[in-house]
Amino acid sequence: xxxxxxxxxxxxxxxxxxxxxxxxxxxxxxxxxxxxxxxxxxxxxxxxxxxxxxxxxxxxxxxxxxxxxxxxxxxxxxxxxxxxxxxxxxxxxxxxxxxxxxxxxxxxxxx
Amino acid sequence: xxxxxxxxxxxxxxxxxxxxxxxxxxxxxxxxxxxxxxxxxxxxxxxxxxxxxxxxxxxxxxxxxxxxxxxxxxxxxxxxxxxxxxxxxxxxxxxxxxxxxxxxxxxxxxxxxxxxx
Numbered sequence: 347x348x349x350x351x352x353x354x355x356x357x358x359x360x361x362x363x364x365x366x367x368x369x370x371x372x373x374x375x376x377x378x379x380x381x382x383x384x385x386x387x388x389x390x391x392x393x394x395x396x397x398x399x400x401x402x403x404x405x406x407x408x409x410x411x412x413x414x415x416x417x418x419x420x421x422x423x424x425x426x427x428x429x430x431x432x433x434x435x436x437x438x439x440x441x442x443x444x445x446x447x448x449x450x451x452x453x454x455x456x457x
Numbered sequence: 458x459x460x461x462x463x464x465x466x467x468x469x470x471x472x473x474x475x476x477x478x479x480x481x482x483x484x485x486x487x488x489x490x491x492x493x494x495x496x497x498x499x500x501x502x503x504x505x506x507x508x509x510x511x512x513x514x515x516x517x518x519x520x521x522x523x524x525x526x527x528x529x530x531x532x533x534x535x536x537x538x539x540x541x542x543x544x545x546x547x548x549x550x551x552x553x554x555x556x557x558x559x560x561x562x563x564x565x566x567x568x569x570x571x572x573x574x
Contacts, residue, residue, distance in 0.1 A: 380562065389459065389547050389565030390500070445563065447492075447500040 349373070350434045355452040358428075364421040366451050368434030371415045378437060379410060380445070381419045383430040390433065390447075393419065424455045460484040461566035463548050469572045472538060478569045480531040480548030489531040490563065491523060492547040500547065506531065507553055538573045545570055 351369040358364040370379065380395040394401055394408045396417070401408045407420040421428055433450040460483045470476050482489065491503040503517045506525040520542075522534040531548055549563040 387545065387568070387570070389461075389549075389567050391459070392562040392564065395562060445500075445502065449499050 349436050349446065350448055352432070352434055352448065352451045354449065355454070357454050357456055358421075358424045360426060360455050360457050361423055364419075364424040364428065364453060364455070366419040366421075366432050366434075366453065367416065368419070369416045370434070370436045373414050373436050379408065379414075379417050380435045380437065381406070381408065382433045382435065382447075383428075384433070384450070385427075385430045393432075424453075426455050426457065429453060429455045459564045459566065461548060461550055461564050463546075463566040463569050465569060466567065467570045467572075469574060470535070470538065471574055472540070474538075475534070475536040477535065478533040478546055478548075478571075480533075480566055482529055482531075482548075482550035482564070482566075484550060484552070484564060486550040486552045486564075487528050488551045488553045488561075489525060489528075490549040490551075491531065491533050492549065492565075494545040494547060494568075495541075496544070504533075535571075538571075540573050543571055543573045 349372055378395050378397050381393040382390040383393055384390045394403055394406050396408045396410050410417045431450040431452050433447050435445050437445055462481050464479045488507045490505050492500045493503055494500045502515050504514055504523045505512050520537050524532040545568045547568045548566045551561045551563045
């Protein structure tokens with residue numbers, strides 16, 4: 347079973363920030379939070395990951411709450427090409443990353 | 458382009474056929490994965506290979522048989538499949554440390570769309 351909870355769908359206006367929430371209330375101390383996205387019928391694409399601190403890269407920012415029970419993926423200026431299913435995953439840092447994908451959030455960026 | 462290629466991209470096979478899916482990664486990674494994505498379902502992890510050794514087999518039926526001849530190639534051999542096996546089959550790779558410390562993202566291929574008739 348997936349250890350995360352995400353809203354099934356969200357809309358965002360083009361050019362605005364998209365904030366995608368994820369709850370992971372049972373996360374343990376050595377588990378990372380990963381975000382992937384999947385554009386229709388393509389392979390998932392890695393976006394970002396973090397452990398405790400907030401992270402930023404060229405694609406997005408990841409904000410993790412202090413208690414680590416939830417996080418938010420921020421796409422600062424959403425474009426139509428960001429329309430996809432976004433997956434939030436928590437996984438331990440063991441030998442071989444066993445990702446458990448849930449249903450994710452279907453983000454629709456509207457013109 | 459993620460550095461992970463899969464062939465064929467589309468495959469139609471009968472229930473009595475034998476076919477193989479191929480995955481190749483050009484990233485120098487040491488771990489490779491097979492996932493299955495059925496219509497309107499989340500991705501399901503099928504097999505994991507680390508350093509060419511199979512480390513996970515998530516209750517996958519024996520009609521699916523993986524093979525990892527080296528760290529760059531991964532195959533999924535298919536035989537006597539059922540129509541419900543029709544799905545998108547995705548391959549991924551990552552770079553793992555022997556001790557398992559740290560976190561490593563997986564890079565996915567484009568997938569093979571399989572239809573069993």
